[in-house]
Amino acid sequence: MKVTLRIQRYNPEKDAEPYYQEFKIEAGDDKVRILDLLHVVKWEHDGTLTFRRSCAHGVCGSDGIRINGRNRLACSTLLRDVNYKKPIVIEPLPSMAIIKDLVVDMSDFYRKYEAVKPYLVNDSPLPEHERLQSNEDAEKLFESAKCILCACCTTSCPSSWSDPNYVGPAALLKAYRFTFDTRDEAGDDRLDVIDTPDGTWRCHTIFNCVEACPKEINITWHISQLKKRLAQREM
Amino acid sequence: MVKHQYDAIIVGAGGAGLRAALEIPEGFSCAVLSKVFPTRSHTGAAQGGIGAALGNEEEDSWEWHMFDTVKGSDYLGDQDAIEIMTKDAIRAIIELEHMGMPFSRTPEGKIAQRKFGGHTKPENPSDPDSKRIAVKRSCYSADRTGHVMLHTLYENCIKQKVHFYSEFFVTDLIMSGNVCAGVVAIEIATSEVHVFHAKAVMLATGGYGRIYRITSNAHVGTGDGFAHVYNNGLPLQDMEFVQFHPTGLWKLGILISEAARGEGGILLNSKGERFMERYAPTVKDLAPRDMVSRAILTEIREGRGIKGSDGTYYVNLDLTHLPKEVIDDKLPEITGFARTYLGVEPTKEPIPIQPTAHYAMGGIPTTPDAEVTKDKKKTVIPGLYAAGEAACVSVHGGNRLGTNSLLDLIVFGRRGGKAIAKFIAGAEFAPLPGDAADKTISKIDRVQNSTGSEKPGSLRTEMQEKMMEKVGIFRNEKDLTEMTSEIKNLRDRYQKIAIDDKGKIFNTDMMEAIELGNLIDTAEAITHSALARQESRGAHSREDYPNRDDKKWLKHTLIYKTDGEPKLDYKPVSITRFQPKERKY
Numbered sequence: 001m002k003v004t005l006r007i008q009r010y011n012p013e014k015d016a017e018p019y020y021q022e023f024k025i026e027a028g029d030d031k032v033r034i035l036d037l038l039h040v041v042k043w044e045h046d047g048t049l050t051f052r053r054s055c056a057h058g059v060c061g062s063d064g065i066r067i068n069g070r071n072r073l074a075c076s077t078l079l080r081d082v083n084y085k086k087p088i089v090i091e092p093l094p095s096m097a098i099i100k101d102l103v104v105d106m107s108d109f110y111r112k113y114e115a116v117k118p119y120l121v122n123d124s125p126l127p128e129h130e131r132l133q134s135n136e137d138a139e140k141l142f143e144s145a146k147c148i149l150c151a152c153c154t155t156s157c158p159s160s161w162s163d164p165n166y167v168g169p170a171a172l173l174k175a176y177r178f179t180f181d182t183r184d185e186a187g188d189d190r191l192d193v194i195d196t197p198d199g200t201w202r203c204h205t206i207f208n209c210v211e212a213c214p215k216e217i218n219i220t221w222h223i224s225q226l227k228k229r230l231a232q233r234e235m
Numbered sequence: 236m237v238k239h240q241y242d243a244i245i246v247g248a249g250g251a252g253l254r255a256a257l258e259i260p261e262g263f264s265c266a267v268l269s270k271v272f273p274t275r276s277h278t279g280a281a282q283g284g285i286g287a288a289l290g291n292e293e294e295d296s297w298e299w300h301m302f303d304t305v306k307g308s309d310y311l312g313d314q315d316a317i318e319i320m321t322k323d324a325i326r327a328i329i330e331l332e333h334m335g336m337p338f339s340r341t342p343e344g345k346i347a348q349r350k351f352g353g354h355t356k357p358e359n360p361s362d363p364d365s366k367r368i369a370v371k372r373s374c375y376s377a378d379r380t381g382h383v384m385l386h387t388l389y390e391n392c393i394k395q396k397v398h399f400y401s402e403f404f405v406t407d408l409i410m411s412g413n414v415c416a417g418v419v420a421i422e423i424a425t426s427e428v429h430v431f432h433a434k435a436v437m438l439a440t441g442g443y444g445r446i447y448r449i450t451s452n453a454h455v456g457t458g459d460g461f462a463h464v465y466n467n468g469l470p471l472q473d474m475e476f477v478q479f480h481p482t483g484l485w486k487l488g489i490l491i492s493e494a495a496r497g498e499g500g501i502l503l504n505s506k507g508e509r510f511m512e513r514y515a516p517t518v519k520d521l522a523p524r525d526m527v528s529r530a531i532l533t534e535i536r537e538g539r540g541i542k543g544s545d546g547t548y549y550v551n552l553d554l555t556h557l558p559k560e561v562i563d564d565k566l567p568e569i570t571g572f573a574r575t576y577l578g579v580e581p582t583k584e585p586i587p588i589q590p591t592a593h594y595a596m597g598g599i600p601t602t603p604d605a606e607v608t609k610d611k612k613k614t615v616i617p618g619l620y621a622a623g624e625a626a627c628v629s630v631h632g633g634n635r636l637g638t639n640s641l642l643d644l645i646v647f648g649r650r651g652g653k654a655i656a657k658f659i660a661g662a663e664f665a666p667l668p669g670d671a672a673d674k675t676i677s678k679i680d681r682v683q684n685s686t687g688s689e690k691p692g693s694l695r696t697e698m699q700e701k702m703m704e705k706v707g708i709f710r711n712e713k714d715l716t717e718m719t720s721e722i723k724n725l726r727d728r729y730q731k732i733a734i735d736d737k738g739k740i741f742n743t744d745m746m747e748a749i750e751l752g753n754l755i756d757t758a759e760a761i762t763h764s765a766l767a768r769q770e771s772r773g774a775h776s777r778e779d780y781p782n783r784d785d786k787k788w789l790k791h792t793l794i795y796k797t798d799g800e801p802k803l804d805y806k807p808v809s810i811t812r813f814q815p816k817e818r819k820y
């Protein structure tokens with residue numbers, strides 16, 4: 001079965017601007033991953049095609065790309081998940097500077113993640129054993145802790161597109177992960193970072209992040225919990 | 236060329252590298268180099284848990300954990316190191332919790348634990364010789380234990396302001412006489428060569444799964460650290476011991492955690508028989524991985540496999556009898572994989588699985604303080620350390636038990652970090668050789684300017700197919716001998732590879748070509764070590780030598796690269812508490 005990939009190419013050493021190139025390739029069946037098809041192009045047709053990837057099953061977060069206009073992971077999207085009767089459009093994640101082909105500059109994304117103090121703060125004396133936490137409280141963190149930092153959410157967010165200073169959904173999700181951890185004592189130190197016009201309040205509940213998240217995390221709900229916490233703090 | 240100087244350089248940002256970095260005190264300079272952004276490291280793919288005798292769910296003891304690990308290793312693991320690991324496990328898990336790792340919890344709010352392959356306790360705790368039954372020893376966070384552990388360690392590195400060079404691909408060690416003086420790396424974004432002069436270097440570079448066609452390993456698992464050591468005339472240890480995880484998704488090799496069986500899943504053949512009852516009557520489906528993988532292959536060879544649409548065979552992993560909340564709460568990720576990749580609904584139908592290349596028991600020989608050793612007398616190379624899957628301490632011997640790899644990372648990553656901290660406080664910088672970067676520069680030049688006809692992609696695929704066929708679960712002299720000539724052939728053809736991408740910016744074409752060289756070196760070490768070991772022990776199963784032979788082979792293999800055939804040597808196993816016995820479950 002032949003399919004056509006229409007891939008956005010850009011090599012700053014040669015190209016003035018990005019362009020599209022089509023590759024008609026043999027796919028085998030419709031259960032192959034889009035990542036497998038990118039490998040077919042790279043390994044059999046054109047070694048210059050450049051993309052990031054590592055685990056190939058949706059846990060490392062390296063291969064966030066845009067497939068037919070949707071932010072997805074190349075390794076957890078199968079051919080049968082897209083309309084392959086027409087050329088499949090493959091582009092880098094939007095709104096980030098392109099380094100080459102599908103590789104984007106993630107440094108701003110990581111900087112914003114680091115800004116929300118993405119670690120447990122607890123300066124109380126350590127118990128000899130583990131801190132106790134109910135399974136119910138632990139499970140409140142699990143959905144947010146699934147995040148793989150692929151940037152599919154943040155780069156799908158219109159608020160992020162219009163406000164380059166907005167920390168974005170991924171960083172806010174991480175802020176939730178620690179703010180709602182019963183073991184965390186950062187309190188106002190972390191909340192102050194996100195209680196700003198470019199922080200939590202820039203989220204306009206558009207839900208693009210939820211649709212984009214390959215780990216099916218309800219990011220908007222988590223941000224709403226942060227908003228609630230901030231409003232409570234105000235009162 | 237850019238030059239840097241650091242007291243300590245850590246190569247690799249998975250569990251071992253990150254844990255080590257946290258031990259370098261303020262006042263010393265340290266940088267972590269990783270070819271991917273740290274949270275992309277393969278530690279994140281670990282699923283089912285991390286082993287420690289916390290005794291949160293039922294009575295347990297580190298001595299039982301130690302015995303299981305020794306027995307699981309088929310008595311090839313060094314018992315002094317295993318004792319250190321299983322004792323320290325309890326502290327290490329508590330420490331992860333204190334760092335903020337989110338664990339599943341017991342009703343009392345303690346860290347939850349579950350059963351895992353090969354982890355047992357005496358049925359009658361007061362009689363250590365009584366029949367052994369499965370014990371809940373695996374500390375877990377649903378089935379994303381590695382993912383949350385990796386993130387927790389990285390988060391702590393951010394908190395501690397550890398310096399990272401992300402997307403820096405290390406290509407060589409710098410040896411200054413008998414001392415390690417740093418590493419050479421390519422900055423992937425620019426192809427610029429960087430020389431990192433250091434007092435101490437730790438290789439925490441992970442495994443080599445990509446030698447095989449069917450593997451659970453990430454594409455980045457290309458044996459880089461093994462190749463750096465091997466190419467500098469230093470030995471690799473016990474490379475013949477390759478773990479095939481019994482339950483990879485059919486055709487894809489994606490890992491389906493042993494936790495699936497720990498929670499009650501069972502393996503079925505084409506007749507619907509629970510065949511593990513025949514191979515391991517006491518622990519059945521929770522036998523160690525080497526035994527379960529052999530059992531699956533034996534079922535298929537004897538005609539009780541299930542034929543797939545493409546003519547290849549699999550067996551079934553059945554979870555349909557498990558309560559839905561167990562599947563949804565404790566195994567959400569792996570059941571998601573079955574749905575996404577095979578279109579199978581695990582609550583209603585069994586999951587087709589096959590063994591998948593998973594883990595390197597062998598590696599760079601080290602002391603229990605992660606110091607790399609260079610001979611059978613365990614002579615330490617000053618300034619060079621290794622930890623994690625890249626290292627061979629040896630705590631896993633011939634076969635690793637599930638949950639012991641994450642444990643290995645944090646126990647020996649920490650010990651290595653502490654040893655480095657002590658070393659750099661007293662050591663001077665070894666002189667930096669003027670030609671430190673020459674090998675890397677000529678490697679880049681050769682790969683970039685070659686006009687040969689070999690494509691790295693097809694050469695790699697050929698190697699993966701052949702390693703699968705000839706150096707897989709069952710081995711014999713004929714196949715192994717054939718593979719040694721195949722490797723010579725691959726090496727010759729590797730000299731003629733040519734790539735398409737001649738540019739400098741983010742040249743992954745060049746990077747993959749260099750990685751392929753590392754894979755071939757590692758495949759050579761595995762094949763020659765396997766050919767020499769004329770016995771069956773742990774994961775090394777020789778059809779022509781089906782029994783374990785303690786008289787001749789209760790010893791570690793060391794293999795050295797030479798200009799011709801690799802050179803082999805052997806060193807004794809540390810046996811302290813448990814004398815070798817027949818291994819039955």
